[in-house]
Every structure is written in C-alpha cells, then in structure tokens.
Amino acid sequence: MSKINIEKLANSGALRTKKYIPGKSKQEVERELGLKDIIKLASNENPHGSSPFAGEALKGLAGKVNIYPDKVSTDLRRKLAELTGCREAEITVGNGADGVIYNLGMAVIDQEDEVIIPEVTFPVYEIITQVMRGRVVYSKVRELRIDLPDILAGITSKTKAIFLCNPNNPTGDTLPPQELTAFFRQVPEEVLIILDEAYIDFTDKSLNPDSIGLFKGGLNNLFIIRTLSKAYGLAGIRVGYGIGPGELVSLVNQVKPPFDVSLIAEVAGLAALADSAFIQATLTHSIREKSYFYQELDKLKLKYVISHTNFILIDTGFDASDIFDRLLSRGVIVRSAKGYNLDTCIRVTLGGHEENVRFFQALGEALKEAAAKGAF
Ligand SMILES: Cc1ncc(COP(=O)(O)O)c(C=O)c1O
CATH class of the missing domain: 3.90.1150.10 (Aspartate Aminotransferase, domain 1)
Structure with a gap:
C-alpha cells in the first residue's frame, strides 16, 4: 500500500x-x-x-462502570453552581480544563478569526486556535508579565477572543486585580475574554480579581475556566469546568463530545469539591x-x-x-x-x-x- x-x-x-x-x-x-x-x-x-473523599467515593463505582455517565453531568454542575453562586446553565464541564478549552474553541473560533494570546503562556490556546484555523495574534509579555495595554492595542474588528491565563503558566505571575478589572471593562463586548484560572486556588484571596463576581455582575463577555487537576489533585481523572453566559455554555455543550466527563470523573470531582x-x-x-x-x-x-x-x-x-x-x-x-x-x-x-x-x-x-x- x-x-x-x-x-x-x-x-x-x-x-x-x-x-x-x-x-x-x-x-x-x-x-x-x-x-x-x-x-x-x-x-x-x-x-x-488527592482528596481521601474522592478515593472513598471511587470505591463505590466497582460494578457500575458499564453504564454511560449523565451526559450533562447534572450533579457535578449543581455542586459547582452551589459553590460559585452561578446558575447551572452557566456551567459546562469537560475532560480537564484542556477539554473545556477545546470545547469552547470548537464553539467559537471560526476560520480567520483573530485570537489574541500572550507570547508566553499555556500552549493549548495556540493549538486550539490553529486547529480551528483561526489566526493567533501574539501580545507582548514584558519582564515576564502579560502586557494588558498591548492586548487592547491588538484588538481589531476581526478579534474573536482573548486568552488570558491568570495566574500565568509558566511564569506563576498574577496580574493586579484592579488592572485586570479595568482591562475587562475596556475590552469590547463582542470580544470574548477567556480567563483560565487553573491555579487560582493557590492565589492569595486579596490578589484574586473576583472574576466570578464580575461575571455575575453582568460582565457577559467573560468565560472563566477552572480545573480540579491542581489544588484538588485530580489530574489523572480529568475534570475541569467553565463558567460563562448561558447561551454560550449551551453552544459549548452542543458541540462537545458526549460523555467527555466520565462517571469516575464526576463521582471523584463531586467528592473532592466537598473536601475543604x-x-x-x-x-x-x-x-x-x-x-x-x-x-x-x-x-x-x-x-x-x-x-x-x-x-x-x-x-x-x-x-x-x-x-x-x-x-x-x-x-x-x-x-x-x-x-x-x-x-x-x-x-x-x-x-x-x-x-x-x-x-x-x-x-x-x-x-x-x-x-x-x-x-x-
Ligand atoms: C494554565 C493551565 N490551563 C489548563 C491546564 C489543563 O489542566 P487540566 O489538567 O484540567 O486539563 C493546565 C495544566 O497544566 C494549565 O497549566
């Protein structure tokens, strides 16, 4: 052949x-x-x-894994809604934060869309943008800090989304919350801000931009991504979530692979979220x-x-x-x-x-x- x-x-x-x-x-x-x-x-x-609660909960799954999980992970989304104060319809879950990034990318990035990505950040943003045939526009990182004015300067009529990792990987730096909030307000409404907070659990509360509060307060072009892989210790199980406007979450759920959050991931995730x-x-x-x-x-x-x-x-x-x-x-x-x-x-x-x-x-x-x- x-x-x-x-x-x-x-x-x-x-x-x-x-x-x-x-x-x-x-x-x-x-x-x-x-x-x-x-x-x-x-x-x-x-x-x-990982959380001993998760370990215990997983033991109960023996003999149950022949059944597909709940396609929309109702229990997990309900628990996340309770913890974040968002509506269940505003929460999507995925196969790790990576899965959520891919699902969101599939839902929003179109051919030739411009997507702004800081030049030093988590590489998966660039990969999904390219897979969707969008155009990556790099923004500057100065002295290892994401340059927010440079992102604003890079916005054009073709900009679909901005990826922002805060705290940033690989630097570990976090942007001052006041600067970030002012930035959010300057981004045009039609540009989606994808805020990856994979490490937010490690950040001192005083430096947390209260992204969820801003979203609930009406910042409708914000999509927040979080994971249970890091502080919750479930990297091997793969569970992450996204918070965004209901219509967008519904579209993400429409395109994402069915059952991408396994029964194991849902059960372990639910237990871990309860283990403060x-x-x-x-x-x-x-x-x-x-x-x-x-x-x-x-x-x-x-x-x-x-x-x-x-x-x-x-x-x-x-x-x-x-x-x-x-x-x-x-x-x-x-x-x-x-x-x-x-x-x-x-x-x-x-x-x-x-x-x-x-x-x-x-x-x-x-x-x-x-x-x-x-x-x-
Ligand atoms: C910034 C950032 N986002 C997302 C992820 C992916 O996390 P997950 O294991 O939930 O897919 C990572 C993993 O290292 C990360 O560093």
Whole structure:
C-alpha cells in the first residue's frame, strides 16, 4: 500500500499546530536513562495526592462502570453552581480544563478569526486556535508579565477572543486585580475574554480579581475556566469546568463530545469539591514550600518570579536544556522553559518537602558542573 498523503488528508489548521510537549513521566525516564528513584516536578501536580473523599467515593463505582455517565453531568454542575453562586446553565464541564478549552474553541473560533494570546503562556490556546484555523495574534509579555495595554492595542474588528491565563503558566505571575478589572471593562463586548484560572486556588484571596463576581455582575463577555487537576489533585481523572453566559455554555455543550466527563470523573470531582480540609492542607503546604524555595534560591543567588501558583519559574543563568539534562541525570524531572523563548529558565513544581530538598541538592550540583564546563 502506498503511504497516505497527510498534507492532502489533514485539516490545514491541524498541520500548522505546534506539538504540545508534556512533562516527562517517571516511567519514561526510568526506561530512557535506566534510573530508579525519580522525582517529577514537571507538571504542576499535587504532591499530596488527592482528596481521601474522592478515593472513598471511587470505591463505590466497582460494578457500575458499564453504564454511560449523565451526559450533562447534572450533579457535578449543581455542586459547582452551589459553590460559585452561578446558575447551572452557566456551567459546562469537560475532560480537564484542556477539554473545556477545546470545547469552547470548537464553539467559537471560526476560520480567520483573530485570537489574541500572550507570547508566553499555556500552549493549548495556540493549538486550539490553529486547529480551528483561526489566526493567533501574539501580545507582548514584558519582564515576564502579560502586557494588558498591548492586548487592547491588538484588538481589531476581526478579534474573536482573548486568552488570558491568570495566574500565568509558566511564569506563576498574577496580574493586579484592579488592572485586570479595568482591562475587562475596556475590552469590547463582542470580544470574548477567556480567563483560565487553573491555579487560582493557590492565589492569595486579596490578589484574586473576583472574576466570578464580575461575571455575575453582568460582565457577559467573560468565560472563566477552572480545573480540579491542581489544588484538588485530580489530574489523572480529568475534570475541569467553565463558567460563562448561558447561551454560550449551551453552544459549548452542543458541540462537545458526549460523555467527555466520565462517571469516575464526576463521582471523584463531586467528592473532592466537598473536601475543604484537603484543599487547606494543600495550600498550607504550598505556602511553606514556596518560602523554602525562595530561601534556597536566594542562597544560590538565582533570579525567580514570585509565584501565585504551585510552581516557580527560575532563571538558572545557564542554558535551560543543559540544566534540565543535568537534573534529569540525577533523577529530577523539571520543565525547561526554552519552548517559551526563556532560554535560561526552568519551571519547577513544588513537590513534597523531601523532594524539594533533593531538587536543591541536584540543582546546586548541576549549576556547579555547568559553571565548570562553561555551559552557555
Ligand atoms: C494554565 C493551565 N490551563 C489548563 C491546564 C489543563 O489542566 P487540566 O489538567 O484540567 O486539563 C493546565 C495544566 O497544566 C494549565 O497549566
């Protein structure tokens, strides 16, 4: 049989997309480098595991998974409505926040629509825009902060949507709430603001822009995305949600894959949302470990961004791939930020305390080696 002609077969938008490269898994590193006792600080997962409530609830599912889940995840959406004070009709759920981003993208992005995306941010926004054959318009990031005036300056009659990640990944920076609120009010009504708050649970309340309050107060071009993957520790189960105007949510629900939130995801999600003690323990841990990181980074005289998330962007001063490899050879997986044109930076998830101590031991050694070899 002859080879297929992928150029001819493919959606031209799909051909244009960049590959999303996830953090390396422990198994991959075990296989590739033959190492044991690996730690992964690469995907902003919760080092505490997940809520014991979720674990208990999942046990009850044995023997029930032959039945399709509720197509519209009524119980989960009801619980989210109760927690957020929004109407059920304003809430859509998906296969992680990624699933919600894709579902929303399918519902709104048309061929040649302009979509404004900060030049340093979560890569999935660019991928879905390209798949839908929209046009990505990059906005500036200055000193690792999203430049809101530059976004406003980039709006044209063709702009369909703006993606805004706050706090931002990979920087961990959060925008001042007053600036953000003023920005929201300046965006024309017909331009959709897609606000990804995947890390909002880690942000100090005083820095939270109260996006839900603004939405409920009538900001009708705002669509908020959140996830249970991070603070709630359900990354492996895949559940996220979006909050937006009822008509838009209804369209998103119309185009999204049926049953994209599995029975397992709905049951675990519902249980995790009720476990405030788990969230509290996660937050207490992340605050403590962040101070430990800052203290150790200061000792190493490295630059970093103050983080409002569960990860920290560190400027190693050396080529990020080189440091990444040196850490990997010591069994420590982090994320190089080279793909964001931050050539000397790595992004490191806060692990458990012992993992963090091990990371700093490995980082100290890696930096010494790099300095000795004159890397960069
Ligand atoms: C900013 C941001 N949005 C969305 C996601 C996707 O999260 P989920 O696991 O819910 O798909 C991530 C995951 O890392 C993220 O960093």
